[in-house]
Amino acid sequence: MVFAIFFRFYNYNEFSLSNDELSAVIRLNFNSLSEVIDNGIRPDGHPAGAEILLYFWTKYFGLTVSSIRFPFVLISCFAPLFAFLFMKRLFGYSPALFLAAAIAFLEFPILYSQIARPYGIGLTFVLMATYFWAELIFVNHNSKSKKILLAFLLSVSWALSLYTHYFASLTVVIIGITGLFYLNKSIIKYYLASGIGSIILFIPHLQITMHQLSLGGVGQWLGAPDNLWIWHHIIYIFNNSIYLFAFLIAIISAIYILNFKIKFRFSSLQFVLLTWFLLPFLIGFLYSKFINPVLQNSVLIFSMPFFLAFIFSFIPKNFSTSNSVVFILLFTTISADTFLFEKYYQKQHFAEFKAITEILNDWQNKFKNQKILNLANVNTLEYFKFYEKSFGKEINFSGSSYKSNADLWKLKSILDTTTADYISFSDLQNNSSSMTLSIIESKFPDIIYEKHFADISSIYLFNRHSIKNDSINFINNNSLNINENIYSNDEYYCPSKIKLPKFSKKTLEIYCRYNFESSADTSACHLVVDIQDVNGNSKLWQSLPLKYISSKNIKNEALFHKFIEMKMNHNWVKIYIWNSKKEFIKAQKINIFIGLKDR
Known part of the structure; x- marks a missing residue:
């Protein structure tokens, strides 16, 4: 318990609130509990328990990160304890100790115990219910009052689980x-x-539940699982390390063989544990495949302990000296993997709202006399307001979503009309269209700041002024230069293949600078860069729809575009205009330059 409490409370208020946590905080912004239920809980898709806990707790203790997360972390600390108690009741002291330690040390349960979401507290409530379930069924209590008490505690534990999460x-x-x-x-x-x-x-919750079930799942952003999903989930339980999983299985197998002389035993309770782990997965998998995707690692945290319990159930009940040595070895390995190799406390687990808001605030102070336009890809700009209050200055944004074609047209319109000297782009979802940065760079070609928080979120600062010519080596000497009219519905124009020279650094940025004059609609045209190996096989291919960076009736529009980052030497680059729909176009003067820049 001491380790479980320490690992969960350590650093719990330092890392940024996640998308889900900020969503929960925003849904508290109503005048009464009934309004929170109607406007914050009913549309959400989760049972009311976590949000109601957050509502009353923050009402009395405030809306700081520490206050928001504290009750969730505190309740989650009891998960290893209830895991130990139920496992001890069913399989003995030694397996129980192994199970409790696994839940205390593994990254999966620690992570979801440190955030203000239903997963950590739900894990505690499910394990609490399992313990009272085992105590009532498998212990012969002669006292009627003891049976009544256990039935009452079991009933409350079940109800708490029902109010926490549907899984x-x-x-x-x-x-x-x-x-x-x-x-x-x-x-x-x-x-x-x-x-x-x-x-x-x-x-009292049934009406809310019926409404939420009618909403479906989270298929807007969550894809259907593949057939190997369960295997990936099992590895995820063990810190995403197949080596840690294999090591644990090897150790448990060795203990079993040494104690039972290879006489394999499989009790009904072990079958029950495996069923408790597999059935929620199977139901979620089939629902996600054929109705609406809902399956993700976090929702199976409630059944995760039973897979661990199944593995540890093969350990002998009595805690011998050899078992104690194995226990120390095994959980020294798990803790080392979690905190040293996986660097749990240094790892970026969720989107980084805190640091990005601080960076944006610094830019606003730095560029006081120059205009900066802020763009963001985020569920709602309201998420920034929590941290804006911490830094004391509101940040104004001109857009908050760049996924669909309509979003990209809106972005192009903003860029065409803005007088800003700088543009910031904060991607808090990492699912913005691949064209977003390309469109921004076509007007603001110089990236003067770029920071990535793992593969989860990013922030960029663009300068309107052109990239300095001495920073880019243009290698093709204007070899793609057509100064004659094009009146055609051909599919390809101006194909040219250029040998790339050797370069010194690991990555290389390919820039394209071009002039494209047209007196007709060019919406069907793409500028294509195709990186090929020495045999002419395509290795990297990227296209840029001209409609997002060029307008009808263009005249002498010179644009810069960073196409791709390469990690190869001795290759060719092929570049051309692709008229994908073979529509008739009328264009004049195409000049394309290929530029290379070591990074």
């Missing part, structure tokens, strides 16, 4: 049904009463 609900429903096969006459009425009691406690 937690699914998990405890499966556990509840399983219990029916182990009942005897002395406890059947207490067990059934606990189930009925949890349903009664959940009745």
